[in-house]
Amino acid sequence: MSLQTWSRRFLRQLRGANPFQGDWTPxxxxxxxFGRPSLPFPHLWNYREPLRILDTFFWATERETGSGKHNRxxxxxxxxxxxxxxxxxxxxxxxxxxxxxxxQFDRDTAPTAGIARATGEDSLLxxxxxxxRRQKQLAAPxxxxxxxxxxxxxxxxxxxxxxxxxKRLELLRARQLASGQRVTRIELEPxxxxxxxxxxxxxxxxxxxxxxxxxxxxxxxxxxxxxxxxRDTIAHSLRAPLDIITGRKRxxxxxxxxxxxxxxxxxxxxxxxxxxxTEFKSDxxxxxxxxxxxxxxxxxxxxxxxxxxxxxxxxxxxxxxxxRVYEEVKTIDVYDPENLEQAVTLNRVLEETLRLTxxxxxxxxxxxxxxxxxxxxxxKLFIPERTHVVLDVWHANRCEDFWGRALTGYSAEAFAxxxxxxxxQQGRSAKDILHFGFGYGPRVCPGKYLGLLEVGLxxxxxxxxxxxxxxxxxxRARAGVSTKPADGxxxxxxxx
Ligand code: HEM
Numbered sequence: 001m002s003l004q005t006w007s008r009r010f011l012r013q014l015r016g017a018n019p020f021q022g023d024w025t026p027x028x029x030x031x032x033x034f035g036r037p038s039l040p041f042p043h044l045w046n047y048r049e050p051l052r053i054l055d056t057f058f059w060a061t062e063r064e065t066g067s068g069k070h071n072r073x074x075x076x077x078x079x080x081x082x083x084x085x086x087x088x089x090x091x092x093x094x095x096x097x098x099x100x101x102x103x104q105f106d107r108d109t110a111p112t113a114g115i116a117r118a119t120g121e122d123s124l125l126x127x128x129x130x131x132x133r134r135q136k137q138l139a140a141p142x143x144x145x146x147x148x149x150x151x152x153x154x155x156x157x158x159x160x161x162x163x164x165x166x167k168r169l170e171l172l173r174a175r176q177l178a179s180g181q182r183v184t185r186i187e188l189e190p191x192x193x194x195x196x197x198x199x200x201x202x203x204x205x206x207x208x209x210x211x212x213x214x215x216x217x218x219x220x221x222x223x224x225x226x227x228x229x230x231r232d233t234i235a236h237s238l239r240a241p242l243d244i245i246t247g248r249k250r251x252x253x254x255x256x257x258x259x260x261x262x263x264x265x266x267x268x269x270x271x272x273x274x275x276x277x278t279e280f281k282s283d284x285x286x287x288x289x290x291x292x293x294x295x296x297x298x299x300x301x302x303x304x305x306x307x308x309x310x311x312x313x314x315x316x317x318x319x320x321x322x323x324r325v326y327e328e329v330k331t332i333d334v335y336d337p338e339n340l341e342q343a344v345t346l347n348r349v350l351e352e353t354l355r356l357t358x359x360x361x362x363x364x365x366x367x368x369x370x371x372x373x374x375x376x377x378x379x380k381l382f383i384p385e386r387t388h389v390v391l392d393v394w395h396a397n398r399c400e401d402f403w404g405r406a407l408t409g410y411s412a413e414a415f416a417x418x419x420x421x422x423x424x425q426q427g428r429s430a431k432d433i434l435h436f437g438f439g440y441g442p443r444v445c446p447g448k449y450l451g452l453l454e455v456g457l458x459x460x461x462x463x464x465x466x467x468x469x470x471x472x473x474x475x476r477a478r479a480g481v482s483t484k485p486a487d488g489x490x491x492x493x494x495x496x
Contacts, residue, residue: 001385009080009081009384010077010078013075013076013078013081014077016028018073019073019075019081019384019387020073020083020381020382020383020384021381022372022381022382023380023381024066024067024071024379024381025067025071026067026071026072026073026083026085027066027067027068027071027072028072028073028075029056029057029072029073029074029084031074031076036056036059037052037055037056037059038052038053038055038056039053039056040053040056040057040074041074041076041082042234043234044234047230047231047233047234048230048480049479050361050362050479050480051361051394051477051479051483054084054362054390054395057074057084057392057395058070058072058086058392058395067087069401070085070087070090070396070399070401071084071085071086071087071090072084080386080387080388081384081387081388082387082388082389082390083387083388083389084392085390085391085392085396086392086395086396086399087396087402088396088402088434088436089375089376089379090373090375090391091363091391091393091396091434091436091440092375092376092434092440092441093374093375093376094373094389094391095363095365095391095436095439095440095441095443096440096441097371097373097441098365098441098442098443099441099442099443100128100129100130100132100133102369103368103369103371104368105365105366105368105371105389106129106365106368107125107126107132107363107366107443108364108365108366108389108390109126109128109364109366110364110366110388111233111362111364112125112233112364113232114228114229114230114231114232114233114234115295115298115481117229117232118225118232118256118259118294118298119291119294119295119298120290120294120295121291122135123135123292123295124136124139124140124292124295124446125295125299126291126295132443135292136446138282138284138288138289138292139289139292139446140446142276142279143446143447143448143449143450144446144449145448145449147279148449148453153279154336154337155334155336157203157204157453158334158336158453158457160202160203161199161203161453161454161457162335162461164198164199164202164203165195165199165457165458165461166461167211168191168194168195168198168211169461169465169466172186172191172466172493173465173495176495177495183493183494184492184493185471185490185491185492185493186490186491186493187487187488187489188309188313188468188488188489188490189305189484189485189488189489190219190488192305192308192312192458193219193223193301193305194211194214194215194219195458196300196301196305196308196454196458197214197218197219197222197297197301198211198214199454200296200297200300200301200304201214201218201262201265201266201297202275203275204275204276204450205266205267205274205275205276206269206272206273206274206275206276206277207265207266207268207275209262209265217258218261218262220255220258221254221255221256221257221258221259221262222255222258222259222262222297222298224251224252224255225252225255225256225258225298226298226301226302226480226481227480228252228255229298229481230480230481259294259297259298262297263290263293263294263297266293266296266297267286267289267290267293270289296447298481299447299481300447300450300451302359302481302482303360303445303447303451304451304454304455305482306357306482306483306484307350307353307354307359307451307455308454308455308458309485310353310356310357310359310483310484310485311349311350311353311455311459312459312462312489312491313357313470313475313485313489314353314356314357314415315349315459315463316469316470316489316491317470317473317474318415319469321345321349321417322463322467322468324345325345325459325460325463326463326464326467328342328343328344328345328346329343329346329460329461329463329464330464332460332464335453335457335460340453340456343456345417346456346459346460348417348418348420348421349417349459350452350455350456350459351417351420351435351437352415352416352417352419353415354435354437354438355397355435355437356397356398356413356415357477357483357485358397358435358437358483359437359482359483360393360437360439360482361392361393361394361479361482361483362390362391362392362393362394363390363393363436363439364388364389364390364391365388365391366386366387366389367383367384367386367387367389368385368386369385370382370383370384370385371383371384393435393437394483396436397412397435397436398412398413400412400413403419408422408423410422438451464496465495465496466493466494466495466496467493467494467495467496468491468493468494469491469492470490471487471490471491471492472487475487475490
């Protein structure tokens with residue numbers, strides 16, 4: 001940014017002038033105000049509660065009637081402006097205008113700086129512009145629907161995935177039987193994490209790591225590295241000395257070494273032509289692929305664990321829905337695309353889970369130049385160069401104006417897979433009603449179909465064997481790289 005542009009912005013910020021123009025404009029969030037949930041930016045004392053930081057932007061907006069109700073901005077003199085939106089039409093417009101063409105939005109790298117330091121800056125997740133395009137062409141086709149859902153390929157994966165899940169559930173079942181108790185109290189999230197990593201490392205990347213080693217070595221290493229990525233994003237310069245003083249440095253080094261070994265294992269499948277690698281046609285060196293493999297391992301583990309943990313967490317509080325899913329899956333042995341499509345309730349549970357509790361709760365973007373966006377209904381908004389744009393999917397999906405009783409028949413805050421029946425009756429499909437659970441537009445999630453297959457399989461196979469009941473009537477969300485149920489999906493488990 002030139003000195004002239006910076007000075008203009010600084011003076012405008014001092015005057016308190018609104019930087020946005022157009023058919024509608026966001027309203028300003030004060031930097032300080034008594035009684036709010038948090039300050040409207042991350043710092044050392046609130047970074048572990050990002051959802052509260054986002055709450056701050058929409059705090060006390062119920063009575064607003066204009067576009068400021070769903071579109072807010074923060075302007076701190078000398079810093080880039082921050083626009084936070086929870087309006088689906090605006091989220092869609094920004095996601096559609098993200099990419100590598102001149103003037104398009106970048107993915108904002110500020111909230112993922114810690115991820116980039118741990119995984120590499122040239123990954124598909126972190127890169128922008130021509131480098132992102134190259135990475136996309138290199139890595140994304142292997143995950144595409146047309147590739148994974150080819151009948152032969154699909155059956156191969158489905159079979160190995162299903163065997164892995166069945167083996168783990170069998171162990172859980174045997175534990176339950178051996179205990180002699182009708183009911184076992186258990187946190188499901190740790191179990192889900194190992195199964196998700198096992199599918200990814202062994203079934204997908206062709207590794208052959210034992211369950212015990214995944215559980216005792218690699219899952220703790222990855223969880224430690226992911227936790228570090230979140231801290232490192234906020235407190236990079238403070239972190240290094242603090243880690244040495246508190247002795248965290250040694251345990252972090254061990255965890256990072258574990259992460260690297262796992263990346264080596266995933267890449268070794270390529271040399272031996274195993275798993276997904278048989279579909280991967282490229283002469284890129286392993287070194288050129290490393291950062292993407294790290295992102296796939298850590299990112300996919302986070303996202304699929306979040307998704308499956310939330311789905312089972314919601315089902316554990318909705319016994320009638322759980323029974324309906326059971327009726328659908330009790331005769332399903334093979335999760336091929338046809339069977340999955342027929343499991344209507346299971347599909348709606350997955351859709352509703354991603355709506356109410358999206359794994360990725362905000363999508364960060366940044367303008368590269370002064371930019372006009374246009375929503376599908378023709379409204380235009382001017383966003384200045386280098387504005388951080390936070391697409392607040394969490395609050396968009398919980399907003400009564402977009403998902404509430406008037407439109408769907410159910411409160412926006414409720415887990416109600418039935419709302420998707422209302423949409424079906426209205427002739428609207430999930431494609432028209434976007435919850436952005438996998439993003440949207442050019443930077444949509446390349447792992448969508450792999451993730452859906454894995455999570456559908458885990459949830460379906462679980463409900464077929466067990467009935468689970470939540471221990472607590474409700475749970476908060478814990479948010480880091482992704483959201484998870486704060487109670488670890490603590491349930492009482494019974495065999496069906
Ligand atoms: C099933 C659970 C998953 C969920 C809910 C999920 C969600 C998302 C979302 C919302 C985005 C868009 C981020 C943005 O627009 O800023 C995204 C991007 C991405 N996801 Fe996923 N994901 C899942 C599984 C996976 C898997 C299994 C992989 C790979 C093995 C993966 C790899 C990626 C990558 C590399 C990107 C960045 C794509 C780009 O920028 O072009 N995800 N994911």
